[in-house]
Amino acid sequence: MMKTMTRTARGQGGFTLIELLVVVAIIGVLAAIAVPQYQNYVERSEASAGYSTIRSLQTPYDAAIFSSDTITAVTDLGMQSGASSLGTVAANVTDADTGAGTLTFTFDGESVLPANSTVTLTRDADGVWTCTTANIPEQAIPNNCSDPTL
Template identity: 35%
Template sequence: MKKQQGFTLIELMIVVAIIAILAAIAIPQYQNYVARSQVTRAMGEAGSLKTVVEDCMNNGKTTVGAADGNCQIGATGSSILTGAAQSGETIDATVQGVPQVVINDDNTATVTAEFGHSASTKLTTGGAKQVQWARNDEGSWVCATDVEDKFAPSGCPVGTIQ
């Protein structure tokens, strides 16, 4: 009886084909997972500014800026967002951005996080997508996004961005 010294070419080709099929399925699923997680991350980063906006509104500050008497947001730069500093934040605008805050005189406000820089291409191709928290004049906040349905978290459905 002869001992087998290794694998035949056919056996190796079958293994390579199986790996290729698994990769063809796994890579797009992983890219979708990354995009979903980035939408959730942006929702959280923008949502964390709601407390600051409420505090500013309670103190009569409706202008966002770094000057005394203005609402100083103090947002932290994010590598998946684009947006200029609004109230003295130190960010490198070439690699990161911050959510943009608008406070209106009619007791409404918006916090908008626009995807950019190192965000998934699924969120930036065909025009940058956004996640937005909007406050109505009664003090209720709602989240909306314009990403594809499959990337939207349940707490922030696809809807109209103001």
């Protein structure tokens, strides 16, 4: 005797509307938290990039001062004028006798930081470097700039 097998009708598998709405809500909450944190991360990384760029010029600046070389632009310190896509770098000697002056990174509109935000390293007559910032959000200020004496 042959047994015949009959198929039982099953409902189609899948997700219910409630399950899909729960997943969408979870993704929405995660995105609401992640996007601002990512923006803070990008601000901080760009501010640190500007700081690192001018920080790399401290030694050539000091060497030029000790050698009595004239510094009129960052090209005198071995950096190309368009070295960073985030902004511009400027070197300014305020007192050639003592070596006092500044190295400034100014962010332009290509950055997520506000245009004309700056990170500045200032060298006093005693050769002490200090770091200051302008128009950079508090959470984006580089760590070594929060304690200004380097």
